[in-house]
Amino acid sequence: MSRAATLPRVLPGFGLSLGYTLSYLSLIVLIPLSAVFIRASELPLDAFWHAVTAPRVLASYRLSFGMALLAAAINTVFGLLLAWALVRYRFPGKKLVDALVDLPFALPTAVAGIALTALYAGNGWLGQYLEPLGIKVAFGPLGVLVALVFIGLPFVVRTVQPVLEDMETELEEAATSLGAHRWQTFRHVILPVLQPALMTGFALAFARGVGEYGSVIFIAGNIPMVSEITPLMIISKLEQYDYAGATAIASVMLVASFLLLLAINGLQAWQARRHGRSA
Amino acid sequence: MAGAVSSLSVQHDKAGLLESRQATREAPWVKAAILTVALSFFAIFLLLPLVVVFVEALAQGWETYLTALVEPDALSAVKLTLLAAVISVPLNLVFGVAAAWAITRFDFRGKPLLITLIDLPFSVSPVVAGLIYVLVFSSHGWFGPWLAEHDIKVIFAVPGIVLATIFVTVPFVARELIPLLQAQGREEEEAAVVLGARGWQVFWYVTLPNVRWALLYGVILSNARAMGEFGAVSVVSGHIRGETNTLPLHVEILYNEYNFAAAFAVASLLALLALVTLAVKSWVEWRASQTVAVED
Numbered sequence: 400m401s402r403a404a405t406l407p408r409v410l411p412g413f414g415l416s417l418g419y420t421l422s423y424l425s426l427i428v429l430i431p432l433s434a435v436f437i438r439a440s441e442l443p444l445d446a447f448w449h450a451v452t453a454p455r456v457l458a459s460y461r462l463s464f465g466m467a468l469l470a471a472a473i474n475t476v477f478g479l480l481l482a483w484a485l486v487r488y489r490f491p492g493k494k495l496v497d498a499l500v501d502l503p504f505a506l507p508t509a510v511a512g513i514a515l516t517a518l519y520a521g522n523g524w525l526g527q528y529l530e531p532l533g534i535k536v537a538f539g540p541l542g543v544l545v546a547l548v549f550i551g552l553p554f555v556v557r558t559v560q561p562v563l564e565d566m567e568t569e570l571e572e573a574a575t576s577l578g579a580h581r582w583q584t585f586r587h588v589i590l591p592v593l594q595p596a597l598m599t600g601f602a603l604a605f606a607r608g609v610g611e612y613g614s615v616i617f618i619a620g621n622i623p624m625v626s627e628i629t630p631l632m633i634i635s636k637l638e639q640y641d642y643a644g645a646t647a648i649a650s651v652m653l654v655a656s657f658l659l660l661l662a663i664n665g666l667q668a669w670q671a672r673r674h675g676r677s678a
Numbered sequence: 679m680a681g682a683v684s685s686l687s688v689q690h691d692k693a694g695l696l697e698s699r700q701a702t703r704e705a706p707w708v709k710a711a712i713l714t715v716a717l718s719f720f721a722i723f724l725l726l727p728l729v730v731v732f733v734e735a736l737a738q739g740w741e742t743y744l745t746a747l748v749e750p751d752a753l754s755a756v757k758l759t760l761l762a763a764v765i766s767v768p769l770n771l772v773f774g775v776a777a778a779w780a781i782t783r784f785d786f787r788g789k790p791l792l793i794t795l796i797d798l799p800f801s802v803s804p805v806v807a808g809l810i811y812v813l814v815f816s817s818h819g820w821f822g823p824w825l826a827e828h829d830i831k832v833i834f835a836v837p838g839i840v841l842a843t844i845f846v847t848v849p850f851v852a853r854e855l856i857p858l859l860q861a862q863g864r865e866e867e868e869a870a871v872v873l874g875a876r877g878w879q880v881f882w883y884v885t886l887p888n889v890r891w892a893l894l895y896g897v898i899l900s901n902a903r904a905m906g907e908f909g910a911v912s913v914v915s916g917h918i919r920g921e922t923n924t925l926p927l928h929v930e931i932l933y934n935e936y937n938f939a940a941a942f943a944v945a946s947l948l949a950l951l952a953l954v955t956l957a958v959k960s961w962v963e964w965r966a967s968q969t970v971a972v973e974d
Contacts, residue, residue: 409871410783410784416777416779417780417786421792428795431813434820477716480719483712486693486696487702487703488712489693490713493693500720501959506727506952507945507951507952508926509927513942514728514945525722568696571702575700575701581705584701610802610803611803611804612909613909613912613926617933630803630909637809642816646809646813649809656806664790
């Protein structure tokens with residue numbers, strides 16, 4: 400028996416608020432999302448299989464998932480450094496840096512996309528120095544990586560930062576008084592405390608990167624088999640009025656999103672248990 | 679998922695204290711190295727993209743810049759973007775408050791599942807978010823024949839754009855309110871009810887004052903996302919100039935026509951919106967910390 404059934408409810412509005420929540424969520428999110436699976440299940444199995452395993456689509460999975468992993472890994476390292484600097488050090492302009500870390504959340508992805516392209520194109524501020532070195536960023540797979548690093552950075556900083564802020568300094572003091580070097584303290588005392596937050600940040604950045612569209616398509620160049628991301632494959636199927644193909648690929652992406660969401664929830668629950676606070 | 683990590687945080691800067699203690703500070707060269715690497719990464723990946731938008735926008739002078747902003751297609755894109763935000767933000771505000779009230783003020787089975795479902799739009803690719811409405815409302819979709827019979831256009835028309843915008847902004851307000859209401863507990867509201875307050879009075883005089891900053895922050899975030907959404911809206915829009923183009927889609931069209939100065943001019947409007955969003959966020963955090971300090 401749940402608590403709700405045994406204790407009298409004091410506060411009003413249970414039926415209204417839960418009823419409204421469930422109806423709204425069903426109408427806007429759940430029923431339309433179920434359309435993907437229902438329409439995909441109507442496809443003949445070989446047509447479905449053909450759509451989701453076409454060579455161009457397979458190449459797009461490799462690119463989307465591979466680059467999202469790589470970008471999340473880069474962000475885990477640099478996001479930790481940035482969070483560390485923001486929590487542990489004083490430096491001029493710190494408030495501004497702290498506020499601008501959220502820029503990728505607030506800046507429309509299309510704006511990020513054309514800005515990054517302008518920076519990394521052959522005649523751009525950064526591209527003009529990189530291309531003579533043989534590093535071609537814009538209009539290739541590296542461009543996808545750069546865009547996903549931009550999009551994913553705040554996820555890591557904003558999950559690690561509060562944990563660093565709440566961390567008890569007594570642990571570090573104890574380690575130091577027991578003769579540990581600073582690096583040993585970091586490696587054996589601080590890092591284990593940060594680990595759940597780092598993994599959560601990594602997973603959030605990865606999940607966002609896999610589905611990202613706006614910031615990527617401008618800089619990717621969208622060369623078949625080389626720099627086409629999976630969301631773009633859905634768009635191009637739709638443009639050819641191949642609704643079945645688009646639905647099949649979308650169902651694969653949705654399953655991946657669900658699995659990632661479950662993993663993230665698990666990680667956040669672990670983090671909450673570790674620190675006795677909600678993540 | 680943005681909301682999953684961007685909840686209002688009220689923290690006091692302890693950096694000075696940490697730097698002054700032997701046990702919690704690094705050698706000066708380590709500190710210098712970490713700061714250099716972290717701030718260079720910040721400058722290259724976050725600051726430069728922001729700066730380049732404004733530089734490119736003004737590359738051909740103020741006149742070109744202003745012309746790009748006041749031409750009819752740009753103005754109609756501004757109108758449509760505002761319309762989508764004006765409809766989607768209040769709807770999701772009401773939803774967020776209702777969801778947070780149900781989740782934090784009552785016990786029922788399946789609560790963790792409900793919280794996960796509210797988060798769902800953050801984990802779905804924007805392109806898939808657009809596609810689902812195509813599958814439901816387009817001429818090939820579930821309601822396609824019925825809509826055609828009644829001469830209602832949803833896909834490649836304004837209603838589709840509004841729906842896609844609502845979808846991508848569903849979780850923002852709920853995500854900000856749930857942790858805060860959870861932390862505050864039910865005692866104050868239960869006391870108000872025992873003292874004879876009616877339902878709406880409890881909400882208006884007890885709950886709302888406690889959560890107003892988080893509520894405002896959720897609204898700002900969903901507004902930024904509503905005005906800036908690209909992928910989902912792009913799928914359902916049909917890209918009809920002057921009719922179904924929002925600002926981000928207008929940026930894309932101009933850019934693909936190699937009209938870079940105009941593309942960046944319109945983009946700079948959206949970048950300004952992002953900066954205002956971040957400024958309001960900082961202000962809200964500051965106000966929230968003031969409130970906490972007074973209550974302490």
